[in-house]
Every structure is written in C-alpha cells, then in structure tokens.
Amino acid sequence: METDNNLPVAVVCYYAKGIESALKEYWMNVGNYHPMAGVPFFVFTDGEVLEDPHSFRATFKFVDDIITADAWNHLEAKIATINKFKKICTFPTYQQREVAAPRYTRHFVSNFLKRSLDLTVAPLILLALSPLMLLIALLIRLESKGPIFYAATRAGRNYKIFKFYKFRTMVANADKKLKELQHLNMYEDKKDGPVFFKVSNDPRITKLGKFLRNTSLDELPQLLNVIKGDMSLVGNRPLPLYEATSLTTDSYAERFLAPAGITGLWQVKKRGNKEMSVEERIELDISYAHQRSFRYDMWLIINTPKALVQKDNV
Incomplete structure (x- = not known):
C-alpha cells in the first residue's frame, strides 16, 4: 500500500536468521534516503524468536518496533502513532503549538x-x-x-x-x-x-x-x-x-x-x-x-x- 507521494505507508520485514545483512543493505540503499527514513519500519516475527531483541534494536535503530501476530490487528493504529511521533521529531510546524514547558529533547x-x-x-x-x-x-x-x-x-x-x-x-x-x-x-x-x-x-x-x-x-x-x-x-x-x-x-x-x-x-x-x-x-x-x-x-x-x-x- 502506497501514499499519494508514492511512498509506502509502512515497511514490514519478515524476520529470519541471517536477516541482519539484508537490513544493513536496506538502510544503506533505501532507508537512509530522507523520505523513506520517515516511513514506519517493522520486523515481524512468527515463531522465530530473537535471541537478544535489545541488542537487535540497538544495532538497527531505524526499526520502529518488533511485532508478532498478536499486534497485527492494531498495526494501523501503531502506524498512525509512529507517523505522528516522527513528524513531531522532524518538522518545526509542531513548535507553533503553545506549550509553556520547554520542548522534548533527547539529552x-x-x-x-x-x-x-x-x-x-x-x-x-x-x-x-x-x-x-x-x-x-x-x-x-x-x-x-x-x-x-x-x-x-x-x-x-x-x-x-x-x-x-x-x-x-x-x-x-x-x-x-x-x-x-x-x-x-x-x-x-x-x-x-x-x-x-x-x-x-x-x-x-x-x-x-x-x-x-x-x-x-x-x-x-x-x-x-x-x-x-x-x-x-x-x-x-x-x-x-x-x-x-x-x-x-x-x-x-x-x-x-x-x-x-x-x-x-x-x-x-x-x-x-x-x-x-x-x-x-x-x-x-x-x-x-x-x-x-x-x-x-x-x-x-x-x-x-x-x-x-x-x-x-x-
């Protein structure tokens, strides 16, 4: 499924052993491209368990979430929220909102x-x-x-x-x-x-x-x-x-x-x-x-x- 600007709504990658090299290649050739960097990226696991999910997430920081079949029915809402999150962190338009407190920063x-x-x-x-x-x-x-x-x-x-x-x-x-x-x-x-x-x-x-x-x-x-x-x-x-x-x-x-x-x-x-x-x-x-x-x-x-x-x- 694509958006009006020909970008996908989200990318879902099926997890299998040895996928790490493919993910690195994706990031080098596609994911690092600015418009694609704003597209939610998920890794779907179905029976195959990640041995160290925290290390996996630390290595592939562009992966927004690791999902299972239990989360499939809620994927649309998850995509919508991650899109909002990325817009907040990327675009200055949200600074127009009047909030007395200082803005969120990753210090x-x-x-x-x-x-x-x-x-x-x-x-x-x-x-x-x-x-x-x-x-x-x-x-x-x-x-x-x-x-x-x-x-x-x-x-x-x-x-x-x-x-x-x-x-x-x-x-x-x-x-x-x-x-x-x-x-x-x-x-x-x-x-x-x-x-x-x-x-x-x-x-x-x-x-x-x-x-x-x-x-x-x-x-x-x-x-x-x-x-x-x-x-x-x-x-x-x-x-x-x-x-x-x-x-x-x-x-x-x-x-x-x-x-x-x-x-x-x-x-x-x-x-x-x-x-x-x-x-x-x-x-x-x-x-x-x-x-x-x-x-x-x-x-x-x-x-x-x-x-x-x-x-x-x-």
Whole structure:
C-alpha cells in the first residue's frame, strides 16, 4: 500500500536468521534516503524468536518496533502513532503549538541517568519488598479464584506494545464485564475524541484489591517492566490499546514522546481526583513529555509518596 507521494505507508520485514545483512543493505540503499527514513519500519516475527531483541534494536535503530501476530490487528493504529511521533521529531510546524514547558529533547546524559536510576532502584525495591509481595500473592490466592498477577497489553512510548504486570485486584474475567459498566464511566463518552474509562467504587474490585489500589501496592510487579526496559520509574502511564488508539491525532500524539512510567506528573498532580477531565489528563502527559529531565524525575519521585493514598476509590 502506497501514499499519494508514492511512498509506502509502512515497511514490514519478515524476520529470519541471517536477516541482519539484508537490513544493513536496506538502510544503506533505501532507508537512509530522507523520505523513506520517515516511513514506519517493522520486523515481524512468527515463531522465530530473537535471541537478544535489545541488542537487535540497538544495532538497527531505524526499526520502529518488533511485532508478532498478536499486534497485527492494531498495526494501523501503531502506524498512525509512529507517523505522528516522527513528524513531531522532524518538522518545526509542531513548535507553533503553545506549550509553556520547554520542548522534548533527547539529552544523552539525562537519559543515561534515568535508565541508570531505573536499573539501580527497581531491583533494590523488588529485593527489599519480596516478603511483602509473597504475602500479597498468598492473600490474593486465598481471597478469590483467578491468577495472582494481572497481565495486559499496553502501549507505551512511541506506541510500543508490551505486557504490563500488576497484582490482580478484580474478580476473574473482569475485562469481559467492561461493557456492562460503561454507563458508570466517569469520563464523558465522545464518539470522535479520546477514550478513557474509570469507575468510582468499581464493583469488580475485590476487598483486598481495594486496599492494594488505594495504597498502590498492586503496582509493585511493574518494577519487572522497568527492569525489562518497557517502562521507567517516572513517565506517562501506559494505556490500554482501546485508549491509545484514540490518541493518534496531532493534538494528543505528543504524550507518546515520553516513556511509560509507574509514577509521573499525572499521579502527583491529580491522582484520585475524579473531577479531572480527559483533556486535562492528556495535557499533563504532554507537559511531562516536553519538560522531562532527570532533575524533574527526581522531583516527581520525591513528591510521589504523598500521592500514593488515594482519596477516591477509582
């Protein structure tokens, strides 16, 4: 499929052993050509597992994402978001948007310090709180049927899709009951706008789950996502795909410039505030994406503890 300027909408390359030489040749002969550099590039794996995906991505930086058959149904939305991301990083027209905070920059030292903090703090917290996590796992198993952990597909920075982990706080198969509670959604239902879902005093939440949510203990397994590199300690919350696919317009895509995080500006400023609008939540995400730095991350971490205990059961 091609666009009006005869460029492909995206390039999808089937992964097989020995593909590295072909990818290098592609970049030298085609991908390095300026218009093609803006075309989303995916590597599709079907049964063939990359031994070291992080090394692969570091070597072939023009690869936007490594996808599997599970992501195929969401490829159109992924392409749209990556296109927005590349336009934001490439063209000066986005500077016309009035944002008080400084623009997003890839500052090497700040990014290095941020990742170093993640890889230092996350393992230490996991080790220190492992007895507590074992106790929580036991209580979840005793209270209700179902898995101990809740694993869901989420979209993070640059619409990167990954498995997101939490302690299960709801009854089993809670996702299948989502439509039944749509009339209780605290966010306004907009047919042509962003889609968010939140219910006050959600009936699907267990008694233990309510405590875990209000104390944020349910989010401890996300430290594994931090170590894996899917998330950071500080960033914008990774979104369910039904929410992320509604944020591909020029007005909203900038929030995906920031990495996914356990805590961030939204949590510190508005956590538990049921009066917050969809637009306000997105603006906070965009604000963080533009002014993020290691110093700012440290400020958010310091101010996170007082935001951990929510005022509303959401």
